[in-house]
Amino acid sequence: MVKLASVIKNVGGGFSITDALTIALMKNVEERILTNYIGNGTIQSGAIKLGLGYASGRFLGKDKLGKSAGMALAIDGAEDILLSIIGGSMAFGQVEQRKGMVI
Secondary structure (H helix, E strand, C coil), rough: CCHHHHHHHHHHCCHHHHHHHHHHHHHHHHHHHHHHCCCCHHHHHHHHHHHHHHHHHHCCCCCCHHHHHHHHHHHHHHHHHHHHHHHHCCCCCCCCCCCCCCC
């Protein structure tokens, strides 16, 4: 069983401000790129991004860059799913299906 103190320590102290800024930058870039192909703010786009985040460790490695890219994709994927479920006025930045989009 995982101790709560261990979880809080890892979450609160597991990354630096540089890591947070790197993840935020990568999330912004990947979201802009992927929106044209898989959309944004839907359960489907969220699931794809979560899958890409999981797979990024295998393809990009376990170094800082690979972990940051995986975290950025996972955060964006989770955000898409939650925005899709919450919907309404909180779901900003929705993209309608357009010609050339994969899904």
